[in-house]
Amino acid sequence: MKIDWAALGSVFGVSLVATVLLVGLFTLGIAGLSQKEKAARTGGSAPLAVTGAYLCFAACAAAVAFGIYLIVA
């Protein structure tokens, strides 16, 4: 009987980091969009926030694509 602690440890590490990164990025993206809407209501615009938001969402989409790749491969 041999428990593969290394594999279990890496599953834990990777899951924790990936979850935190993804959730964090996605939340930042939402926050960015929220800035845009706030600005739009006062007639202004928030180009930096919007660009940042789309970058965050793009990173999340890439992660989802990688997930699908992992399932197919």
Added chain:
Amino acid sequence: MESFSLILAIVVITALAFDFTNGFHDTANAMATTISTGAMKPKIAVAMSAVLNLVGAFLSVEVANTISKGLVDESGIQPEVIFAALVGAILWNLLTWLVGLPSSSSHALMGGLLGATVASAGFGAVHGGTLITNVLIPALAAPLVAGIAATVGARITYKLGSKTEEQTAKKGYRAGQIASAALVSLAHGTNDAQKTMGVITLALVTGGVLVPDSDPPVWVIASAGLAIALGTYLGGWRIIRTMGKGLTDLQPQQGFAAQTSAATVILASSHLGFSLSTTHSVSGAVMGAGLGRKGGVVRWSTAGRMLVAWLLTLPAAALVAAGAEYVTQQGTWGTVLVAVFLVGSSLAIWLLSRREVVDHTNVNHVEEDGVVADAVAAVTPPPTVALEEELDRVMPSQAIGSPAAAGEKPVTTAAKV
């Protein structure tokens, strides 16, 4: 495909039935958080999950070459043993569904194989060490890993999103939840439909229809995919309710954190060589996300019942399968008897479930006591009510509202009851 013996036909049908129960048992894994937070309408959620399960079944050509994950020696396994194993797994899946508890379908299948193999070939054919490394440790690790990731994720999303407008946040988290739920569904279709394909292929090989090491025929892939998709679409509403509302109260942020953590853990574990059960990961993630919000509560009594079900899964499925294997060994009539028993008990469980129907209309309605207690109470009729009805039947005029009258004739009542 030449001669298809009766036992082989029975095994294939039973395997598809197991696949079906697998589907509706595990709809909750992908969709419970999405449904309970209102990100998707219940019916649409299960439909999407069903389609993705079907797609997932066709996605991977990698054959599930070992269905028991090395738990038992599969080389000399007979179709009857596989049949008995499936009977144990199906009944356990149905029973846990009845009381609304999420439990691992893979563990049920492994337990069934374990019991059936021991009954047919003795304990020598079981690799005991694998039981701990491949079953027990993952069952403890999965909820912890997913739970911790979900807790941290939920904390972060509340912290970073504290200044976000409510309307934008709601829309955003809805999209995020749907994406991560879709990933879980797809992964589920690939993993779990593969399992059934592996079972059917193994049976076909041992029955001499296929040569060893062959890929599953197209009809096996298609039927396994369809069975799991149908089951998913039916929706295991009882389990969805427990997972989405019973364990904790989830806000969209938490649902998103939970589902993302679950998807990550499932994908990471199956690709880093330490496979963890989907059910255990998702349950852990939901509880973790529950703890990740300030003031969030986890209903530990429900979690405790769930844990008991997890621990019982393997031995319970094994016991039923061992019994089934013992009867099938008696000859063809034994196999037929077990098949009749399986159909009969499944029907009985379904009838019991009709006492309190849970479907897409009331999946999000929960009373304070916790849903599992409700589900259990609904299927075990309270003795007092039964007694009153009985009294009413025996002594129509006196039973109700007149305890003195009822007390006067204890002898008659006892005699008649």
